[in-house]
Amino acid sequence: MRWTVLSSDVLIFFPAVLYFVLVYRSMRFGMGQNSDVAWHIAMILLNPCLILIDHGHFQYNCISLGLTIAAIAAALSQKDLVASVLYCLALNHKQMSAYFAPAFFGYLLGKCLRKKNPLLEVTKLGLMVIGTFAVVWWPYLQSKDAALAVLSRLAPFERGIYEDYVANFWCTSSVLVKWKKLYSTQSLRIFSLAATLITCLPSMVQQILAPSSKGFLYALLNTSFSFYLFSFQVHEKSILLPLLPLTLLALEESRSILWLTHFAMFSMFPLLHRDKLVLAYMALYALFILVYFAPCGPSGRCHGTKTLDNTQKTKRSVDFITSITFHPLLMGFLGLCSLILHVIYLTMHPPNKYPFLFEAVIMLICFSQFVLFTFYFNSKQWMLSKHLTSKDKQKKLI
Numbered sequence: 540m541r542w543t544v545l546s547s548d549v550l551i552f553f554p555a556v557l558y559f560v561l562v563y564r565s566m567r568f569g570m571g572q573n574s575d576v577a578w579h580i581a582m583i584l585l586n587p588c589l590i591l592i593d594h595g596h597f598q599y600n601c602i603s604l605g606l607t608i609a610a611i612a613a614a615l616s617q618k619d620l621v622a623s624v625l626y627c628l629a630l631n632h633k634q635m636s637a638y639f640a641p642a643f644f645g646y647l648l649g650k651c652l653r654k655k656n657p658l659l660e661v662t663k664l665g666l667m668v669i670g671t672f673a674v675v676w677w678p679y680l681q682s683k684d685a686a687l688a689v690l691s692r693l694a695p696f697e698r699g700i701y702e703d704y705v706a707n708f709w710c711t712s713s714v715l716v717k718w719k720k721l722y723s724t725q726s727l728r729i730f731s732l733a734a735t736l737i738t739c740l741p742s743m744v745q746q747i748l749a750p751s752s753k754g755f756l757y758a759l760l761n762t763s764f765s766f767y768l769f770s771f772q773v774h775e776k777s778i779l780l781p782l783l784p785l786t787l788l789a790l791e792e793s794r795s796i797l798w799l800t801h802f803a804m805f806s807m808f809p810l811l812h813r814d815k816l817v818l819a820y821m822a823l824y825a826l827f828i829l830v831y832f833a834p835c836g837p838s839g840r841c842h843g844t845k846t847l848d849n850t851q852k853t854k855r856s857v858d859f860i861t862s863i864t865f866h867p868l869l870m871g872f873l874g875l876c877s878l879i880l881h882v883i884y885l886t887m888h889p890p891n892k893y894p895f896l897f898e899a900v901i902m903l904i905c906f907s908q909f910v911l912f913t914f915y916f917n918s919k920q921w922m923l924s925k926h927l928t929s930k931d932k933q934k935k936l937i
Contacts, residue, residue: 541594541597543599544593544594544597544598544599544601545594547599547601547602547605548593548601548605551601551602551605551606551609552584552601552602552604552605552608553584553605554605554609555605555606555608555609555612556580556583556584556605556608557580558608558609558612559583559608559609559611559612559615559787560576560579560580560583561612562612562615562616563579563612563615563787564576565616566615566752575790578789578790578830578833579789579790581830581833582786582789582796582830582831583608583786583787583789585823585826585827585830586782586786586800586827587800587804587820587823587824587826587827588778588779588782588800588803588804588807589601589604589779589782590823591804591807591811591816591819591820591823592776592779592807595811595814595816595819596776596810596811596814596816598776599632600633600776600779602629602632602633603629603630603632603633603635603636604629604779604783606625606626606628606629606632606636607625607626607629607636607639607783608783608787609625610622610623610625610626610629610643611755611756611759611784611787613625614643614646614647614755615752615755619647619650619651619660619664620663620664620667622643622647623643623647623664623667623668623671624667624671626639626643627667627668627671627672627675628671628675631671631672631675631676634693634694635777635780636780637766638762638763638766638767638770638777638780638781639759639762639763639780639784640762641739641740641742641743641758641762641765642742642743642746642755642758642759642761642762642763643759644743645742645743645744645745645746645747645750645758646746646750646754646755646758647664648661648746648747649746649747649748649749649750650750651664652747653750696724696728696771696772697724698772699719699724699772700718700719700724700727700731700771700772701713701772701773702772702773702774702775703774703775703809703810703898704775704809704895704898704899704901704902705773705774705775705777705806705902706775706778706806706901706902706903706905706906706909707767707768707769707773707906707909708734708768708769708906709727709731709769709773710773710902711902711903711906714899714903727771728771731769731770731771732770732771734769735765735766735769735770738765738768738769738913739761739762739765739766741761741917741921742757742758742761742762742765742917742920743758743762745758745920745921745924746758748924749923749924751923751924753791753923754920754923754924756784756787756788756791757784757788757916757919757920757923758920759783759784759787760781760784760785760788760916761913761916761917761920763780763781763783763784764781764909764912764913764916765913766780767780767781767909768906768909768910768913775806775807775809775810776807776810778803778806778807778909779803781799781803781909782799782800782803785799785800794865795912795915795916796831797831798870798908798912799908799909799912800827801824801874801877802877802904802905802908802909803905804820804824805877805880805881805901805904805905806901806902806905808820808881808884808901809884809897809898809901812884812885817885860914860915860918861915863911864911864912864914864915873904873908876904877904880897880900880901880904883897884897884901
């Protein structure tokens with residue numbers, strides 16, 4: 540059975556990554572040397588979280604994520620109709636792909652509104668979406684019971700607002716507010732929907748008003764974090780969704796990818812420990828670190844310059860958030876805490892009165908980092924619209 544996961548990687552995920560990197564390089568987002576391309580591909584393919592979940596926990600996230608990457612690449616290369624079809628396929632494979640829906644909607648709508656005939660362009664996209672869904676759902680639409688059975692699996696509200704100890708808002712705040720006891724499932728559905736929409740709305744609106752290729756990638760990152768932090772029924776492995784656009788932005792966010800990958804893995808450590816994947820956890824993390832610090836890494840880091848060219852331009856505007864996010868003392872303290880907690884989790888037992896104490900502390904630390912970086916990435920996305928080149932502003936989409 541595990542060969543089917545490997546086959547999915549080879550047939551869908553790997554080609555999609557190569558397609559994206561070629562498109563990304565052609566748009567000249569900062570890639571200067573072939574070593575940059577190789578390093579970028581490695582950062583995406585060797586994401587330890589995805590490997591552990593798909594090949595250890597045994598799932599097929601590589602299919603939906605691969606289709607999403609292909610959709611992103613198609614959208615960046617002005618193949619919007621192809622992008623809409625690919626994204627619809629990803630969404631129908633795994634409903635968690637909805638984490639990216641606001642970003643796709645904002646970017647594609649924003650581009651349509653800048654074309655000569657916006658109504659026609661929006662209509663074409665809408666027809667492609669409806670057509671794709673109709674083809675995928677056709678076998679189930681023959682029977683009402685079959686369609687309802689599929690829908691019930693897509694929205695498992697009976698499982699609660701969160702699962703296990705996931706580092707999102709609802710689970711973290713449940714230490715103080717017992718959401719499941721105080722409110723009905725219906726109320727929690729409304730709360731989570733409202734919180735998710737409110738937090739992802741800025742990214743979507745920014746792309747509608749000023750769509751840009753790089754802004755689209757940040758919007759994917761921001762909306763997926765909004766869904767992870769506030770949506771209903773989030774699992775630990777859902778952190779794979781925000782990690783995907785972050786790996787695509789590896790050359791722009793080389794510091795961020797190292798730090799957030801660390802805490803993404805840490806947030807899943809209890810789950811992976813239960814699956815007896817500790818050895819694989821350590822081995823893949825070590826491999827990721829070795830590749831990250833490889834001598835042939837990004838040219839900017841090798842030569843002592845920063846690949847974050849856009850960060851330099853927007854430094855004055857985001858200096859406060861950046862100084863907090865990457866403060867050496869904070870990073871050192873949290874890094875040490877995570878290391879100690881790894882050791883404690885493996886060697887000690889929690890008090891009988893608090894059997895999930897270690898999971899709660901891990902959740903709290905990871906949540907704090909996810910929230911902090913959500914603010915950071917949102918500020919980066921909004922600053923992009925202030926630094927569009929005159930060429931981008933005058934460019935007409937045909």
